[in-house]
Amino acid sequence: MTIAASATSPPxxxxxxxxxxxxxxxxxxxxxxxxxxxxxRGEFHLVLAGGGTPERxxxxxxxxxQDWARWQIWFGDERCLPRDNPHRNSxxxxxxxxxxxxxxxxxxxxxxxxxxANTAASLYAQELIGLQAFDLVLLGLGEDGHTASLFPxxxxxxxxxxxDAMAVFDAPKPPPERVTLSARRLSRAGCVLFLVSGADKxxxxxxxxxxxxxxxxxIQPVGGIDLLIDTDACPPGEPE
Numbered sequence: 001m002t003i004a005a006s007a008t009s010p011p012x013x014x015x016x017x018x019x020x021x022x023x024x025x026x027x028x029x030x031x032x033x034x035x036x037x038x039x040x041r042g043e044f045h046l047v048l049a050g051g052g053t054p055e056r057x058x059x060x061x062x063x064x065x066q067d068w069a070r071w072q073i074w075f076g077d078e079r080c081l082p083r084d085n086p087h088r089n090s091x092x093x094x095x096x097x098x099x100x101x102x103x104x105x106x107x108x109x110x111x112x113x114x115x116x117a118n119t120a121a122s123l124y125a126q127e128l129i130g131l132q133a134f135d136l137v138l139l140g141l142g143e144d145g146h147t148a149s150l151f152p153x154x155x156x157x158x159x160x161x162x163x164d165a166m167a168v169f170d171a172p173k174p175p176p177e178r179v180t181l182s183a184r185r186l187s188r189a190g191c192v193l194f195l196v197s198g199a200d201k202x203x204x205x206x207x208x209x210x211x212x213x214x215x216x217x218x219i220q221p222v223g224g225i226d227l228l229i230d231t232d233a234c235p236p237g238e239p240e
Contacts, residue, residue, distance in 0.1 A: 030136065034071070076180065090108075144172070
């Protein structure tokens with residue numbers, strides 16, 4: 001069921017689906033967006049999120065047959081750790097999906113976070129030059145309302161001159177040093193889809209519905225955003 005949001009512009013669309021159908025719905029969404037982008041431009045630019053919820057989606061994608069050579073993979077954020085550290089988002093995505101399909105290495109745009117936050121942010125911003133908009137941005141939702149590595153009480157990159165990629169220090173979750181795309185850059189997308197699953201997300205969703213300021217709500221593409229929510233995550237009092 002799609003729930004109309006109280007926000008005016010851009011729209012926030014809540015799609016609440018049964019737990020048993022959540023994963024297939026997420027896959028269908030990605031596949032439809034990919035097909036549309038490939039039909040128009042011949043390439044599909046996808047931004048990946050970290051975390052356990054997106055990992056389930058990546059594992060399912062690894063079992064699909066696609067024209068992977070036309071998929072371009074980007075990352076919404078990364079932890080400043082060695083490339084082979086299992087806590088890296090790029091490592092998780094590789095283990096769950098990317099190492100199991102025939103995506104050319106040149107199509108994997110990995111944040112070089114092992115070089116340190118400032119250097120990595122600068123290099124990734126340079127790599128993004130020339131790409132007007134992503135086709136699909138996948139994002140998660142933290143219990144505190146954070147998304148990517150945009151945290152409460154930190155810079156979210158909302159200003160018109162905000163860089164595409166930002167260094168993050170003193171993150172409230174380990175490791176403290178990270179790189180993240182800014183809210184402004186994440187908002188430059190044809191579609192932004194939040195993947196929300198599990199009862200631990202109910203409080204954050206309730207705050208979002210009440211209009212509380214939070215990093216996730218700062219992502220505002222012109223066409224609005226979509227939240228794919230399973231019934232466990234749906235806050236009490238919302239239709240399911």
